[in-house]
Amino acid sequence: MSSRGIADKVAIVGMGCTKFGELWGSSADDLAVDAVVDCLDSAGVSRDDIDAYWLGTLGSGQSGLTLSRPLGIDKPVTRVENYCATGSEAFRNACYAVASGAYDRVMAVGVEKLKDSGFSGLMRSDPPSDGTSPELSLTAPAAFSMLDPAYCAKYGVPEDQMREAMTHVAWKNHRNGANNPKAQFQAEVSKEKIESSPIVAGRLGVFDCSGVSDGAAAAMIVRAEDALDYTDRPIYVKALALAAGPGRGGMDPAYDFTTFPEVVRAAEDAYAQAGIDDPARQISFAEVHDCFTPTEIVLMEDLGFSTRGQSWKHMLAGDFDADGRLPVNIDGGLKSFGHPVGASGLRMLYEAWLQLRGEAGVRQLADPRVALTHNLGGRPGACVSFVSVVSREKGQL
Structure with missing residues (x-):
């Protein structure tokens, strides 16, 4: 419900x-x-x-x-x-x-x-536990790196094509961030440089990870x-949805690391509140939690922007580029704008504010009406998720 x-x-x-x-x-x-x-x-x-x-x-x-x-x-x-x-x-x-x-x-x-504290995805502390949550011993890059091979195995995606899709996420978001004077990283990055960057965890390189800022x-x-x-x-608020999961993914053999159930629940709730039945068509653009490149690929399916097992193809086809059918992270996202944890959710809404008011400058979209913002906290199998829908217009979407 x-x-x-x-x-x-x-x-x-x-x-x-x-x-x-x-x-x-x-x-x-x-x-x-x-x-x-x-x-x-x-x-x-x-x-x-x-x-x-x-x-x-x-x-x-x-x-x-x-x-x-x-x-x-x-x-x-x-x-x-x-x-x-x-x-x-x-x-x-x-x-x-x-x-x-x-x-x-x-x-x-x-x-x-974050910068003065030394806190980042590689240096963190967790609350005490009884030891039944093995995922807590992993760094964030290590935990999210599991999405890539799990997705490839479930949907039969060749590793080189998944790598290409992940690279496209980073390339796209850095390209968008290059047009944003408030972004942490304001330069385009070539696909060759992304794929040759030092490995952090699994197949995640430096450019597959969001900035610490x-x-x-x-x-x-x-x-x-x-x-x-x-x-x-x-800007009128149409929906606010939050889901906190049971956090059993690390122990549950049914969890396969190809979805965030909390995101699915939050999205379903938000769409019901806003009266949205076709998000891929009714949402003008989205700001999503691209903490790591495979995260954005999975989110496209959890949010209903792509069918299961197909978002990597849609990513490579440019569907989520600035000039695509549904622009995603037009301001650069966490990847390029940066990720100061407490500010990121409101930063997403700031881009919605600019775009819906026609004040986004060189990255302004043609005629946006409805925006979605999405935050994810935690890690695969144990997270919280937030989804908002906002619009420049009152009434039915």
Whole structure:
């Protein structure tokens, strides 16, 4: 059963986003303030006009003081965390607060300062366990590298063709990021360089892995009926869906590493909320969690953009390129824009904000109406997943 949803009850009326990258000269405080000020300016309001804040950060601070202190405010601030879906979780909770009638104007903020901490996919710590979750002993690249051979085995895909499809994901997203002045990596990368890069885990090379970066993003949310008081081009929230799985994939012999069941459930819920029955046709573009190149290939099927076992072909055919039938990660994605954990979900929404308002510059799509954002936290077999659907228009999609 899907959740009831809050379609067309709330709208985004302002957004802000810092540049992502190795921002040695900026602290987490600096980044959060920059994103908030950018967001406030875009909505034409002051920090005193915001009733409450939701802050998403994985490891760059504890409690609401992480935001209230640098902003110099005395307001409700709720700090949330949900792995790599942390920024999306801040947004989801902020939206529900407005939809419930508790507040009129709220802000969701995501921030992460990873470079100074040394935290990355290769250096991490896990909570204590009873030892029955063997996947926790693996690095993130090692865990996600299993998608590649499992997919090839299940669908009979030759390894060289799967390698070509994975390379296309990296090539596409770096090409898109080259048109994004806020991306961590702003240069195209040749397919030859991608395929000859040093191996990290399995068949994943350096260019198959998303960047470790610093950054922040923010969104202001109000009731839909009040949206035009702040902007003539609001973005209406159609669906917010979150799924946290049982985390048994590492022990379950039925799990085959060719799908994320949590993504499937979150997508089904979001589509039911938004009234979408043909996502491949009704979604104008998507921002998805391309933490590793085979992840994006699997996500195309879990999100309903490709049939099972066919997304690698659609990737090679250019279906998800900037000029394809359904552009994916037009801003460069995690791969090129970077992945400061707490900010990534809101960064995806920032691209939706720009595209749907016609403000994306040289990467602007022709006539986008509906955007999907997707976050994934954890690893194959044990993860959380978030899916949102937003649109420039109210009413039926």
